[in-house]
Amino acid sequence: MSEELLVDVNEFETRVALVRHSKLQEVHLERSGMYSLTGNLYKGRVTRVVPAMQAAFVDIGMARPGFLHVRDLHGLRYEDPGAALDVRSYLHAGQELIVQVVKDPINTKGPRLSTNIAIPARYVVLLPEDAHIGVSQRIEDDEHREQLRHWVADGREKLSSGHGYIVRTAAEFASEEQVSADLRFLDRLWSEVSDRSRIASKGDLVFEELPLHTRLVRDLVGPDIDLIRINDAKTYGRVRRYVEKYLPEYSEKIQEHDGVVPLFELHGVEAGMMRALEPRVDLPSGGYLVIEQTEAMTTIDVNSGAFLGSQNLETTAYRTNMEAADAIPRQLQLRNIGGIIVVDFIDMDSQDHRDDVLARLRSTGEGGSGRFRAGEFSPLGLVEISRKRTRASLRQQVCDPCQTCGGLGYGKSAESTCYDIFRALQRDSERGGVRSQDAEYVVRAGQDVIDCLLSDEADHIHAVERQVGRAIRYQVEPTSGPGEFDLVLSLKSSRDRSQRLSRSTDP
Numbered sequence: 001m002s003e004e005l006l007v008d009v010n011e012f013e014t015r016v017a018l019v020r021h022s023k024l025q026e027v028h029l030e031r032s033g034m035y036s037l038t039g040n041l042y043k044g045r046v047t048r049v050v051p052a053m054q055a056a057f058v059d060i061g062m063a064r065p066g067f068l069h070v071r072d073l074h075g076l077r078y079e080d081p082g083a084a085l086d087v088r089s090y091l092h093a094g095q096e097l098i099v100q101v102v103k104d105p106i107n108t109k110g111p112r113l114s115t116n117i118a119i120p121a122r123y124v125v126l127l128p129e130d131a132h133i134g135v136s137q138r139i140e141d142d143e144h145r146e147q148l149r150h151w152v153a154d155g156r157e158k159l160s161s162g163h164g165y166i167v168r169t170a171a172e173f174a175s176e177e178q179v180s181a182d183l184r185f186l187d188r189l190w191s192e193v194s195d196r197s198r199i200a201s202k203g204d205l206v207f208e209e210l211p212l213h214t215r216l217v218r219d220l221v222g223p224d225i226d227l228i229r230i231n232d233a234k235t236y237g238r239v240r241r242y243v244e245k246y247l248p249e250y251s252e253k254i255q256e257h258d259g260v261v262p263l264f265e266l267h268g269v270e271a272g273m274m275r276a277l278e279p280r281v282d283l284p285s286g287g288y289l290v291i292e293q294t295e296a297m298t299t300i301d302v303n304s305g306a307f308l309g310s311q312n313l314e315t316t317a318y319r320t321n322m323e324a325a326d327a328i329p330r331q332l333q334l335r336n337i338g339g340i341i342v343v344d345f346i347d348m349d350s351q352d353h354r355d356d357v358l359a360r361l362r363s364t365g366e367g368g369s370g371r372f373r374a375g376e377f378s379p380l381g382l383v384e385i386s387r388k389r390t391r392a393s394l395r396q397q398v399c400d401p402c403q404t405c406g407g408l409g410y411g412k413s414a415e416s417t418c419y420d421i422f423r424a425l426q427r428d429s430e431r432g433g434v435r436s437q438d439a440e441y442v443v444r445a446g447q448d449v450i451d452c453l454l455s456d457e458a459d460h461i462h463a464v465e466r467q468v469g470r471a472i473r474y475q476v477e478p479t480s481g482p483g484e485f486d487l488v489l490s491l492k493s494s495r496d497r498s499q500r501l502s503r504s505t506d507p
């Protein structure tokens with residue numbers, strides 16, 4: 001499988017893209033003030049324990065405190081899920097502890113924290129508070145799994161270490177010496193982290209993950225990688241030194257890009273990122289997906305579209321759904337969509353067809369990054385997917401909510417805004433206020449609203465004027481968006497003296 005890792009570095013931004021068979025699979029961004037905290041260790045202090053949530057808020061020196069659930073405390077993750085745990089038995093306000101960020105802050109939520117510390121190297125993950133040795137489930141050969149477990153156990157004994165470890169998927173093709181080198185590196189690293197932790201103050205960073213470009217080289221480079229292209233000389237040198245030390249077999253695959261055409265533009269990444277921000281995704285046979293993200297969940301609607309490959313509706317639905325099952329996991333990975341995803345597949349009568357679609361969806365999802373789980377078809381033909389979310393989605397990273405509609409995707413019509421204005425005039429008139437007949441109302445709104453008032457709603461204007469007993473004057477406000485208006489009471493004899501009565505900014 002042909003894969004390339006592209007690293008685009010500028011003073012203002014670092015971007016890393018994984019391209020497979022000329023198709024963009026993943027993209028990662030880091031900008032000033034937007035660096036990922038996931039994996040970092042902090043000296044935290046409990047600020048508040050909330051029994052109703054079975055959680056605590058922990059100050060780690062950020063703008064918002066981190067969230068630590070009782071199930072994320074060390075030693076409690078394997079407790080019976082039905083067992084009643086009281087967070088007050090484990091945490092109290094003012095308590096200091098070392099915590100790891102497992103999920104970046106997203107929107108108004110602070111970082112998600114855990115005391116189940118895990119520090120990764122290339123082939124092995126250190127679990128300093130545990131003692132067991134695990135092997136990635138993606139390594140399926142039982143004999144090789146046992147061999148890897150033996151290598152780790154032997155290396156741990158030589159280091160006189162009692163720590164736990166997890167062998168990563170990348171170790172499937174590693175040698176015993178490479179695994180042992182990771183163990184030695186992690187042992188030295190944890191010794192340094194422990195020393196810093198003892199003298200750290202509240203909010204201090206005691207361990208920081210590798211920078212984006214080096215971390216993704218560590219995590220994404222595997223046997224399928226053909227090239228690692230880097231556009232920045234300084235970053236190229238740094239990554240090359242890391243690869244020569246820890247991944248020497250890939251040293252010859254690193255290239256510095258110095259072409260005239262920018263790296264991401266040359267490989268179609270820029271265009272791929274723009275497409276990943278659009279809701280519609282076309283499928284090979286003419287069908288398409290519509291992906292809608294909300295804060296609560298993501299919905300994906302599968303449509304047959306222009307697919308005319310069969311006169312049999314069942315066959316059309318089956319083929320479109322199979323193509324969708326191939327595309328959906330890639331889109332979730334590319335857009336970094338996590339949480340709950342609900343997919344509305346095209347209805348199929350055949351149970352065999354439904355089983356095929358689920359099998360394709362799950363097998364494709366297992367090959368990507370992030371924990372991916374797909375349920376069964378519901379009676380309504382829906383499939384629920386859960387995907388681990390550790391950072392903001394691509395759209396959240398590169399887009400802001402629309403300043404006109406506030407992120408809703410729609411705004412009030414001119415007609416609805418006119419009626420809001422009429423109601424505001426009636427409310428003010430009923431309230432009383434200024435009694436002088438020399439006063440008039442001034443309505444300020446966008447051009448489309450003023451046009452609607454003076455044409456389609458002219459009869460209603462006259463009725464409202466009679467009801468409120470005052471003249472109404474209209475002004476176009478070019479900066480007003482859908483649903484926005486100002487209502488001002490102004491003295492005719494001195495129009496520089498006015499009183500704002502109402503302002504609407506609801507889209």
